[in-house]
Amino acid sequence: MTVPSTTRRSSADAAGSAPEHAEAQRRRRGSRFQPEIQGLRALAVLLVVLYHFWPEHLPGGYVGVDVFFVISGYLITAHLFKEAAQTGTVRLGRFWARRIRRLLPLSLLVLLVTAVSAVLVLPSTAWQSTLRQIVASTLYVQNWILAADSVDYSKLDEQATAVQHFWSLSVEEQFYILWPLLLVLALLVTGARAARTAQAVRTTFIVVLVALGAASFGFSVWYTAHEPAQAYFVTPTRIWEFTLGALLALWMGSSQFTGRVANLVGWAGLGMILASAWLYSDATAFPGGAALMPTLGAVLLMMCGGREAGTGVHWWFSLRPATAIGDWSYAIYLWHWPIVVFSPYLSEEAKHWYIKVMLILGVVGLSAVTTRYVEAPLRRARFLLPTWRAVVAAAAGMVLVISTAHAAVAAVERGFADTELSEDHPCYGYRALANPDQCGDPLEGDLGLAPHPAEVTAQNNEPIYADCQADTEEEGVKECWLGAEETDADGTVAVFGDSHATMWLPALDEIAQEHDKRLLVLTRSACSPRVSALDDDSNACVRANAEVMDRLAEDDDVETVVVAGSQIHSSFSGPDDDLELPETDLELTDTARAMYAPIDAWLEAGKEVAVFGEVPRMNKETEDEQTLPECVALHEEDPAACRDEVDDTHVGDRWLTRSVEVFGDEDNFHFIPTEDMLCDDEFCYAVLGGAITFRDNSHVSENFVRSATGEIGQRLESAILSST
Incomplete structure (x- = not known):
């Protein structure tokens, strides 16, 4: 859509031959196609692809998505404005049908193949x-x-799926639904529809865009500062990026600033995009204000430039290689990420740079073919021109993809080998390690796995005590009652800690019932069992833990407190009061003193305190690449490949384990070791007695906890019986 500036031409343009210049102007006015836009699309998709293949070398390449958002806002708004200026409205059905024909055929094909x-x-x-x-x-x-x-603690160890990149397409589609609806409503309210003048429509569009963009940008800055993980994905933080392109379309149409100065501005815009791709990283608070650099860079590059051979920025972006990549950019974006995810599973050689180059070339070739033979024909297909047919075809395609994905997974899961193993087997799980004379090598045997790795992984998303753990930032103290019925109970056992305390609930619930105790669960995700100094900046975790410490110390019905937590946590300040802890040779940090504060308070209050030692942290070096159940799934014939040396699983300060050195002489202190239930003197195991030990890399699986319930009960017995 290249129609260069008329009144915005610089003196450098006017210095040329007038007849030649006028002829050039006429040629460019006669075409609505802007090849440099396709070149900019090529740049955007290449940034994303290079970022995904080599994130360590182009850590901010994700900004290519933001460039796409600006381009989409520009093109879509230009189209909507043209229609609204001519007819006074936007025919929503026809607009959405065009989006369906343009976007869905290829995206549904990629989803189907990926499934x-x-x-x-x-x-x-x-x-x-x-x-x-x-x-x-x-x-x-x-x-x-x-x-x-992104804020669900149970999913933080999950790996990116082969369709995760569809998040940006979801944002675009939501914008395509929202934006024309707002415009139609605004045209009706302002009367611009009745006026049917380009100026009235333009004014209405600009007012809506400025209001929408300002609100979105303000929210983006605020939300990125407060909830950066969520802010990256949610639609309201990205709307303003579309509005930048939209405002450009309304202000300049397809005209552009040209000349030497404008060309330099265009090169500067390119520099802003490349600089953000090079300087930004996953640690950058994004989008927020940081997204201004790549998006404004895209606006400047679209608005300003020159076409002089060799020096004109738009000349480079209009070259056939650039426009060809731009033509295929949508397909490249769709296909490249599944290749990134699948390739390491197909060959270990996929990590080498030359293999990655070959994969990228393959993606480009596949994209060229599918663009020509899938996207283009269906976009122009006459039988899909009626709106109702496009909608029906889209719905049918969606049903096909979803049903195929479900059927594929169900068919293969039905093929899992049957096993004689069950949780009742005398050599299942921990019992295999505890009874070597009866069970033999706990890693050997032909009984298979129970449950299968996929089912163990599912425990992260479907915990059996889902309502018994407070969210990290949930205000107040969340109580959950398990164990014996209140009418039958004789006293209460309280559980305090983070998700590494919650994971023991299958055993603690059963043990409490056996001893006719109520079980009061006071756990919170990502909240270490500690009490730090309270101040105005204290978060929900610190405030709740302080309240829990005081309540349990004063509650005469609570006889025993069980404390458990992860060996990895952030550093935090010490407690308010100077603790008079028993003498120890340990050098206690503020973190240690904060974790020992509630233990000391409950011991002073006469409670029986049982502290669980921290469990091993498995696959620490590879946890960003795979979880332990995934490792087992890849090595079912040799689960020993997934074990770790004991020393390698000690990756945190393990203050709970070392608490025995501080409180070991206290009569009502009870240390409950856990490492020996998962490890021997040399190794910590991924599979014991046919049971996968962890549901991720640090949380013991529910089935393994149940297999160790008898042993845990014996180790807790003195803490529970001493209180009666």
Whole structure:
């Protein structure tokens, strides 16, 4: 859509030959196509692709998505304005039908191929999460799923699925729904529809855009500062990026600033995009204000430039290689990420740079083919021109993708080998390690795995005590009651800690029932069992823990307190009061003193305090790449490949384990070791007695906890019986 500036031409343009210049102007005015836009699309997709293949070398390449958002806002608004200026409104059905014909055929094809490929290539642990996100991507709500998952502590160890990149397409589709609806409503309210003048429509569009963009940008800055994980994905933080392109379309149309100065501004815009791709990283608070650099860079590059051979920035972006990549950019974006995810599972050689180059070339070739033979024909297909047919075809395609994904996963899961093993087996789980004379080598045997790795992984998303753990920032103290019925109970056992305390509930619930005790659960995700100094900046975790410490110390019905936590946590300040802890040779940090404060308070209050030692942290060096159940799924014939040396699993300060050196002489202190239930003197195991030991890399699986219930009960017996 290149129509260069008329009144905005610089003196450098006027210095040329007038006849030649006028002829050039006429040629460019006669075309609405802007090849440099396709070149900019090429740049955007290449930034994203290079970032995904080499994140360590281009850590901010994700800004290519933001460039796409600006381009989309520009092109879509230009089209909507043209129609509204001519007719006084926007025919929503026709607009959405065009979006369907343009976007859905290829996206549904990629989702369909990915659904089938996932069960053939990925380990079983990834199937359910991939299925869930394929459904979300098909319905264009993937960004909201990822936003929810980003603050769900149980999902933090999950790996990116092969369709995670559909989050940006979901944002775009939501904008395509919202924006024309707002415009139609605004045209009706302002009377611009009746006026049917370009100026009235333009004014209405600009007013709506400025209001929408300002609100979105303000929210983006605020939300990125407060909830950065969610802010990256949610639609309201990104709307303003579309409005930048939209305002450019309304202000300049397809005209541009040209000349030497404008060309320099265009090069500066390119520099802003490349600088952000080079300087930004995953640690950058994004989008927020940081997104201004790549998006304004895109605006400047679209608005200003020159076409002089060699020096004109738009000349470079209009070259055939650039425009060809731009033509295929949508397909490249869709295909490249599944290749990134699948390739390491297909070959260990995929990590080498030359293999990555070959994969990128393959993606480009596949994208060229599918653009020509899938996207282009269906976009122009006459039988899809009626709006109702496009909508029906879209719905049918979505149903096909979702049903195929479900069927593929279900078919393969039905093929899991039957096993004689169950949790009741005398050599299942911990019992295999505890009874070597009866069970033999706990890693050997032909009984198989129970449950399968995929089912163990699912425990992260479907915990059996889902309502018994407070969210990290949930205000107040959340109580959950398990164990014996209140009418039958003789006293209470309280559980205090983070998710590493919650994971022991399958055993603690049963033990409490056996001893006719109520079980009061006071756990909170990502909240270490400590009491730090309170001040105005204290978060919900610190405030709640202080309240829990005081309440349990004063509650005569609480006889025993069980404390458990992760060996990895952030550093935090010490407690308010100077603790008079028993003498020890340990050098106690503020973190240690904060963790020992509640233990000391409850011991002073006469409570029996049982402290669980921290469990091993498995696969610490590779946890960003795979979870322990995934490792087992990949090495079912040799689960020993997933074990760790004991020393390698000690990755935190382990102050709870060392608490025995401080409180060991106290009569009402009880230390409950846990490492020996998962490790011997040399190794910590991924599989014991056919049971996968961890549901991720640090939380013991529910089935393994149940297998150790008898042993845990024996170790807790003195703490519970001493209180009666």
